[in-house]
Amino acid sequence: MVKVNENLCIGCGACVSICPAGFEMGSNGKSHVKDGNADCVEAAKKACPVSAIQ
Ligand code: SF4
Secondary structure, X not given: OOOEOOOOOXXXXXXXXXXXXXXXXXXXXXXXXXXXXXXXXXXXXXXXXXXXXX
């Protein structure tokens, strides 16, 4: 199961840019998972600068 660790997320938006099907920005400025089964989730995970997608 894919999760965004909100304690690590710096809200850079990279995951949303790379994988809009999988992630969206929350009102707290942190990313959260929209669809953990989206094909692009793995690419977003690799692109996260703080490894917040776990
Ligand atoms: S790429 Fe990582 S740090 Fe940036 S918004 Fe997504 S989860 Fe947060």
